[in-house]
Amino acid sequence: MLRIYFPILVLLAFAVITPLVMLIIPKILGKRESTPVKDAAYECGIPAKGDARERFPIKFYLIAILFLLFDIEAIFLYPWAYIYRKLGIFGLIEMGVFVFILLVGYLYVIKKGALRWQ
Amino acid sequence: MDTLDIILTIVKVLVIFGGLMLMVAYMTLFERRVVAWIQNRIGPNRVGPNGILQPIADAIKLLTKEDVLPAGANKIIFSLAPTITFIPALLTIAVVPVSSSLTLFGRNITMVISDMNIGILYILAVSSIGVYGIILGGWASNSKYPLLGGIRSTAQMISYEVSMGLALVGLLMIAGTFSMTEIVNQQSSIIKWFVFRQPLGFILFAICALAETNRIPFDLPEAESELVGGYNTEYSSMKFAMFFMAEYAHIIAVSAIITTLYFGGWQGPILPPIIWFLIKVGFFLFAFVWIRGTLPRFRYDQLMRFGWLILLPLALLNILLTGIFMVL
Numbered sequence: 001m002l003r004i005y006f007p008i009l010v011l012l013a014f015a016v017i018t019p020l021v022m023l024i025i026p027k028i029l030g031k032r033e034s035t036p037v038k039d040a041a042y043e044c045g046i047p048a049k050g051d052a053r054e055r056f057p058i059k060f061y062l063i064a065i066l067f068l069l070f071d072i073e074a075i076f077l078y079p080w081a082y083i084y085r086k087l088g089i090f091g092l093i094e095m096g097v098f099v100f101i102l103l104v105g106y107l108y109v110i111k112k113g114a115l116r117w118q
Numbered sequence: 119m120d121t122l123d124i125i126l127t128i129v130k131v132l133v134i135f136g137g138l139m140l141m142v143a144y145m146t147l148f149e150r151r152v153v154a155w156i157q158n159r160i161g162p163n164r165v166g167p168n169g170i171l172q173p174i175a176d177a178i179k180l181l182t183k184e185d186v187l188p189a190g191a192n193k194i195i196f197s198l199a200p201t202i203t204f205i206p207a208l209l210t211i212a213v214v215p216v217s218s219s220l221t222l223f224g225r226n227i228t229m230v231i232s233d234m235n236i237g238i239l240y241i242l243a244v245s246s247i248g249v250y251g252i253i254l255g256g257w258a259s260n261s262k263y264p265l266l267g268g269i270r271s272t273a274q275m276i277s278y279e280v281s282m283g284l285a286l287v288g289l290l291m292i293a294g295t296f297s298m299t300e301i302v303n304q305q306s307s308i309i310k311w312f313v314f315r316q317p318l319g320f321i322l323f324a325i326c327a328l329a330e331t332n333r334i335p336f337d338l339p340e341a342e343s344e345l346v347g348g349y350n351t352e353y354s355s356m357k358f359a360m361f362f363m364a365e366y367a368h369i370i371a372v373s374a375i376i377t378t379l380y381f382g383g384w385q386g387p388i389l390p391p392i393i394w395f396l397i398k399v400g401f402f403l404f405a406f407v408w409i410r411g412t413l414p415r416f417r418y419d420q421l422m423r424f425g426w427l428i429l430l431p432l433a434l435l436n437i438l439l440t441g442i443f444m445v446l
Contacts, residue, residue, distance in 0.1 A: 016205060
């Protein structure tokens with residue numbers, strides 16, 4: 001256990017220290033001179049209008065939900081793939097049924113136009 | 119574990135991490151030179167012989183630039199977002215075996231940071247954390263273009279992550295293991311390379327890898343023509359550079375993973391293993407730049423349709439075909 005995860009911890013330490021150092025150095029070396037115009041949000045050079053955090057298309061939300069569904073499916077396939085040799089034809093049919101049920105849902109989603117982008 | 123073990127581990131991690139950082143720095147120069155070559159230009163060649171010191175000059179320039187914090191931004195998240203993208207990109211390399219094991223001080227040292235038995239799951243888990251940095255960076259800027267770029271980028275990355283995970287299932291069915299070292303050992307000769315046993319899986323994985331690293335033709339997050347700069351519009355100085363360093367680290371990690379999973383890793387005749395590993399990784403790094411220099415960008419609706427309606431069914435088909443072939 002320690003032999004496997006101790007090196008990961010060491011790597012994590014290096015990987016955390018490096019970007020933190022890179023965040024601190026510009027604060028010391030770089031000049032700082034803030035003006036209201038410089039600090040304004042970029043909007044093609046004209047004064048920014050309203051807040052940025054407004055409503056955005058629901059499509060992205062649907063994509064997120066679909067991602068959850070199919071990512072769980074993918075994770076479910078991993079242990080199955082690991083012992084596929086032992087399962088043989090039985091495993092193939094079992095997984096075929098499971099994927100088929102998901103595919104019906106997938107076709108329904110396509111039919112409903114959830115993945116249609118205009 | 120005794121003291122010598124701990125010291126050896128730290129040295130090993132330092133060598134691999136240092137090598138990765140060096141490759142990240144020189145990947146910028148490599149990309150600029152190769153793209154220049156493709157476009158019949160010269161590219162940066164002024165700093166040092168043949169421009170060899172260009173990355174150092176770039177680093178000094180970026181480190182001395184003013185770090186602008188936009189007025190409406192969320193200070194803490196704005197600063198942390200590039201870090202969150204950068205760290206997972208560096209961590210991915212941990213399970214990739216870079217060379218065969220060697221004997222030092224009477225000990226057998228495996229040339230992989232951690233030879234865990236769930237290597238592929240670790241890669242998938244760690245590399246998908248990077249998307250948080252992008253969405254948080256876009257949101258924390260409190261500016262319209264970064265927010266739109268961040269949302270788009272997230273939708274793209276999670277869409278292709280599904281196909282990426284499914285593309286690997288076929289390989290796992292044949293290999294029957296999650297351990298990267300074990301997978302390399304199974305590819306001892308060129309005919310045993312998984313690319314020949316999983317051609318469709320390899321193509322799908324390579325396409326998804328392009329999309330996951332936000333490279334052309336999938337670089338919608340930074341579509342200059344419509345979104346200014348995407349999620350990194352408001353960033354400046356080293357924070358800006360960190361997003362790009364994360365991208366390059368990710369490209370290197372993905373090239374190393376493709377090499378290990380499909381092209382036999384460090385195995386090869388005559389030359390030492392580490393040289394073979396670097397040659398194969400170098401080829402894929404070149405391929406990444408080559409693709410960038412050659413292909414145009416997708417439109418966003420094409421990108422999403424391609425991911426969900428073509429790649430996903432193909433990945434499932436690959437699993438089915440692999441399953442049938444293995445039973446026969």
